[in-house]
Amino acid sequence: xxxxxxxxxxxxxxxxxxxxxxxxxxxxxxxxxxxxxxxxxxxxxxxxxxxxxxxxxxxxxxxxxxxxxxxxxxxxxxxxxxxxxxxxxxxxxxxxxxxxxxxxxxxxxxxxxxxxxxxxxxxxxxxxxxxxxxxxxxxxxxxxxxxxxxxxxxxxxxxxxxxxxxxxxxxxxxxxxxxxxxxxxxxxxxxxxxxxxxxxxxxxxxxxxxxxxxxxxxxxxxxxxxxxxxxxxxxxxxxxxxxxxxxxxxxxxxxxxxxxxxxxxxxxxxxxxxxxxxxxxxxxxxxxxxxxxxxxxxxxxxxxxxxxxxxxxxxxxxxxxxxxxxxxxxxxxxxxxxxxxxxxxxxxxxxxxxxxxxxxxxxxxxxxxxxxxxxxxxxxxxxxxxxxxxxxxxxxxxxxxxxxxxxxx
Amino acid sequence: xxxxxxxxxxxxxxxxxxxxxxxxxxxxxxxxxxxxxxxxxxxxxxxxxxxxxxxxxxxxxxxxxxxxxxxxxxxxxxxxxxxxxxxxxxxxxxxxxxxxxxxxxxxxxxxxxxxxxxxxxxxxxxxxxxxxxxxxxxxxxxxxxxxxxxxxxxxxxxxxxxxxxxxxxxxxxxxxxxxxxxxxxxxxxxxxxxxxxxxxxxxxxxxxxxxxxxxxxxxxxxxxxxxxxxxxxxxxxxxxxxxxxxxxxxxxxxxxxxxxxxxxxxxxxxxxxxxxxxxxxxxxxxxxxxxxxxxxxxxxxxxxxxxxxxxxxxxxxxxxxxxxxxxxxxxxxxxxxxxxxxxxxxxxxxxxxxxxxxxxxxxxxxxxxxxxxxxxxxxxxxxxxxxxxxxxxxxxxxxxxxxxxxxxx
Numbered sequence: 001x002x003x004x005x006x007x008x009x010x011x012x013x014x015x016x017x018x019x020x021x022x023x024x025x026x027x028x029x030x031x032x033x034x035x036x037x038x039x040x041x042x043x044x045x046x047x048x049x050x051x052x053x054x055x056x057x058x059x060x061x062x063x064x065x066x067x068x069x070x071x072x073x074x075x076x077x078x079x080x081x082x083x084x085x086x087x088x089x090x091x092x093x094x095x096x097x098x099x100x101x102x103x104x105x106x107x108x109x110x111x112x113x114x115x116x117x118x119x120x121x122x123x124x125x126x127x128x129x130x131x132x133x134x135x136x137x138x139x140x141x142x143x144x145x146x147x148x149x150x151x152x153x154x155x156x157x158x159x160x161x162x163x164x165x166x167x168x169x170x171x172x173x174x175x176x177x178x179x180x181x182x183x184x185x186x187x188x189x190x191x192x193x194x195x196x197x198x199x200x201x202x203x204x205x206x207x208x209x210x211x212x213x214x215x216x217x218x219x220x221x222x223x224x225x226x227x228x229x230x231x232x233x234x235x236x237x238x239x240x241x242x243x244x245x246x247x248x249x250x251x252x253x254x255x256x257x258x259x260x261x262x263x264x265x266x267x268x269x270x271x272x273x274x275x276x277x278x279x280x281x282x283x284x285x286x287x288x289x290x291x292x293x294x295x296x297x298x299x300x301x302x303x304x305x306x307x308x309x310x311x312x313x314x315x316x317x318x319x320x321x322x323x324x325x326x327x328x329x330x331x332x333x334x335x336x337x338x339x340x341x342x343x344x345x346x347x348x349x350x351x352x353x354x355x356x357x358x359x360x361x362x363x364x365x366x367x368x369x370x371x372x373x374x375x376x377x378x379x380x381x382x383x384x385x386x387x388x389x390x391x392x393x394x395x396x397x398x399x400x401x402x403x404x405x406x407x408x409x
Numbered sequence: 410x411x412x413x414x415x416x417x418x419x420x421x422x423x424x425x426x427x428x429x430x431x432x433x434x435x436x437x438x439x440x441x442x443x444x445x446x447x448x449x450x451x452x453x454x455x456x457x458x459x460x461x462x463x464x465x466x467x468x469x470x471x472x473x474x475x476x477x478x479x480x481x482x483x484x485x486x487x488x489x490x491x492x493x494x495x496x497x498x499x500x501x502x503x504x505x506x507x508x509x510x511x512x513x514x515x516x517x518x519x520x521x522x523x524x525x526x527x528x529x530x531x532x533x534x535x536x537x538x539x540x541x542x543x544x545x546x547x548x549x550x551x552x553x554x555x556x557x558x559x560x561x562x563x564x565x566x567x568x569x570x571x572x573x574x575x576x577x578x579x580x581x582x583x584x585x586x587x588x589x590x591x592x593x594x595x596x597x598x599x600x601x602x603x604x605x606x607x608x609x610x611x612x613x614x615x616x617x618x619x620x621x622x623x624x625x626x627x628x629x630x631x632x633x634x635x636x637x638x639x640x641x642x643x644x645x646x647x648x649x650x651x652x653x654x655x656x657x658x659x660x661x662x663x664x665x666x667x668x669x670x671x672x673x674x675x676x677x678x679x680x681x682x683x684x685x686x687x688x689x690x691x692x693x694x695x696x697x698x699x700x701x702x703x704x705x706x707x708x709x710x711x712x713x714x715x716x717x718x719x720x721x722x723x724x725x726x727x728x729x730x731x732x733x734x735x736x737x738x739x740x741x742x743x744x745x746x747x748x749x750x751x752x753x754x755x756x757x758x759x760x761x762x763x764x765x766x767x768x769x770x771x772x773x774x775x776x777x778x779x780x781x782x783x784x785x786x787x788x789x790x791x792x793x794x795x796x797x798x799x800x801x802x803x804x805x806x807x808x809x810x811x812x813x814x815x816x817x818x
Contacts, residue, residue, distance in 0.1 A: 033622050033625065033626070036626050036629070036630070048611075052613070053614055059670045086602060087601055087602045088601070088603030088616075089603075090613045090614045104670075105718065106603055106616065106786075107614070108614040119670065143784055147787065148788060148789050149788075155789065163626075164623045164626040164724060164818075165623065165720075165724060165788060166792050167622050167623060167626050168791065168792075169788045169789060169792045171607040171617055171618075171619040171622045172616075172617055172720075174611065175607075176607050192496055193495060193497040193498075194496040194497030194515055198580040198583055198584075199583070202461060203497075204461070204462060204517070205497050205498050207460065207464075207515065207581075208580055208581055208583055210580040210581045211577075213441070213576050213577060214573045214576060216442065217442070217445050217572075234496065261528065262468075262513065309514065309515060311577050311581075312574075315577070336776065338748075339748050339775035360745055366812070375552055375556075377464070377466050377557070378552070378557040379558075379581050380558060380564065382578075383565065383575050383578045385574075403774065403775070409573075409574070
């Protein structure tokens, strides 16, 4: 057994990022309406001003603001109604002093007018006239041309994750197709003689492979396309062949299982044999997550990761390392965490950073974080958790009431 | 124009919930691996204990804990190795005092043994013997039968949103299909003579319909199936026919646009004509969101909502009302908000609750909330925002440094 120095999470992140920037970052064109959750691969420029005309934000009368000076309920100003502008129509008249035109919400404001008076402040007065009971200043309730989106300017930046509102902005500008980053292609391999497919009957001593399903789901959530999953026996030849063929078509090969020292050793050896420069991280100073192996192959441009076999550990390491790196590669905003206060003391692991699962409960001056304890092999510790918080390596633990960052999982 | 009292958000929520509990809450069976984001429609019980055998969490030797009493590095206890248990295999021997067996991580612990000694604390000693240099207590590094999931017990409750870890738990128990709530069926209708489809050329005075795309995206994010979208002119007959046919197949009909008073009036009239008991909310004391109409038809079991035409208002009202109600109907946990401190003072609207868009920035003792201002018709106020916070009706506004809840959008 070789004695190898393990990396801190930061060291591993730095090495992983150095390798990951070599991954092909492809772009694809997709329909805007189907783009939710995707990340813009380029700045978006509107060809035109939005709105393209001066638009009213209220139902009321378009006026020359100066005509309304001094207007009051007791002393209204009388204006002649020259037209009623329908939604989607172009006004026929240019307003002169003393004139007004009815414009509905969203309607186009006639030339000459520079403000709207809400209908609530207007009274019909004789034939074709209204009485305005309130003064308005220029620009009141008018959206100027280009106020929402300026033609020719970047209104959404590369790296933006598309939400419902970005879809709205894009459609407003008539942009019905957009460039987004193509998903990274991922292969998920589970290894272990003791593992069977979840749908198969379980013999004594056997366990169902759950890491494939968990890692596939997570990888998809982080914008990856899982092109292949496979359950492999602890057979060096088969593992080697499968990894080799996976490297040709994948940006990322995730291996999990093989938690025993023997398996870890041969996973690292196989990666080193197939990939150049090979393994760069031989373990993490992280609890849970110590048996994590990271490597890179330059010629096929593939990241290879041996994740812990314990489901909770595999999931947390994926989120901590790949969740962050994948977002960083696409230039996304760093994620925000939930602030909470520890409900009780919780110890850290000596010499290692600790990833502590927690539940979030209302309390304190916002939320309390209640630790979820359990052996790292137990999947139910994760189903009970809302997220996790990190205990730094140089801390004995977290104390009751301490303010912490909780990352949702 | 009828004078109708508007509802507070709470009043509208209460009425909406009373109507919404009448909606059919159907269940469907889907593959566990594809269930992320769905909500369990029933409690999940495992047929078996997980693990089904006593499992080791480390590489090492299974022992009788009492044999190791008093063991120390300087005075190790010698144990005879009777076998090496392979992963996935059943041990052949029942251990007697003085015996041990090698068991890898995840392996089955032989009968008779009650603890594991990590390999780091064991040294080979002559032929077929090891020297144990550390005492262990009973149960050390052993996962008991059923420790993760107890057979016959509910391990995931109805109303749980399925995340990666729930998929893991289900697969661990061999449950490869699960009952989830069927999506609500939603029709999204945009009305307005000024609106054109986003892909079509824009004439003067015209605007692109963006609410359909935004509401469709949101509805899907909240677990709905958008079965139809349509852009309708301001034509009472066409609106009436379209709503009538939408009611037959939809749980929820979302209308938007028609922001002008005339349009709002006829939307409400059409809903009242087609639906019994009809409109129950004639406006919200909410900024933005005042021109919101809510109604219900008992015989077709359809909720009808006339949302504001302004995109930001339509989106916020959808999230506030339907985002919460839909989760509540399925018994989901209430969402958690982000705690932040106001970066500056922000005024509320007199007599109305205010939904204030904000950006989240690092600062204060966690995050600062910076208000995003803009007319409610502007979609870019939403693309700049990370979320929103509520200003209660009885408050003049929020003050700098005040701790607020920010709901992500």
